[in-house]
Amino acid sequence: MLYMDIQIYSDDRYLKYAVDSLKTVYPGRRQIHFIDVDIFPTIKALRDYIYQETTDIQRIIFISRGMLLAAVLAKEIDIHISAPLIHWRACINRMPGKERECALLKLDNILTLHRLTYRERLLAAELRRSTSLRLTARTMDYSVKQLQTLSMSIYRKMNLKNTNQLHFVLRNLLH
Known part of the structure; x- marks a missing residue:
């Protein structure tokens, strides 16, 4: 049996340790990448990071502390950083998130103000x-x-x- 391959991109050490302890055993190898959107200065920096660093990831899960960048990306945030442990475990087991290409497309739409007239x-x-x-x-x-x-x-x-x-x-x- 293999453990899930979970990567966390955040500057919060406690978050990294907590999510790492939630790894569960699965018969197949599943790759999840948690990205803390609040540590990026711009949406373009977030998009560039996903484009360059996550080439072999199955799912991307956006997490947030609720800062201003998270307000703009509110529809894309999968889990809040202060959510209960049950929600984190469910998030890892169900593996919601987005595929890499879908996440890049949604961030491009936000950057180009696609929702606006x-x-x-x-x-x-x-x-x-x-x-x-x-x-x-x-x-x-x-x-x-x-x-x-x-x-x-x-x-x-x-x-x-x-x-x-x-x-x-x-x-x-x-x-």
Whole structure:
């Protein structure tokens, strides 16, 4: 019998030890890669890591502490770091997660703002360049009220709480 091949990419030593102790014996060899998304500075860095380092992995399981990057990736997070032990064991045994290609595709869609409409993408691109909604409104020839409504729909689609988080994510996490 072989143990599961579990790899953990995190800076949390306790997490590494805990997940390592949950390895179970299986008749076949199964490869799981746990990735702590909160240790990456940007979504592009996370995508690059998956592209370069996980070539022979069957499943990728995203874990999170609930930081801002995890809010943007909320639909992709498989398990929270403070989840009970029963959830971790079930996660390892059921092996949910994503295949490597599927994870890369979903991260590419987030980077390219695939969920947004054309107008929302134009606004997001302009918000990356300018410092305020007024300058953006002047550049795009919209009223400030229209841009506020449009930016509200963007940050709701991106699972953020306000426009300040939207500006931070657009400038720092999605490049």
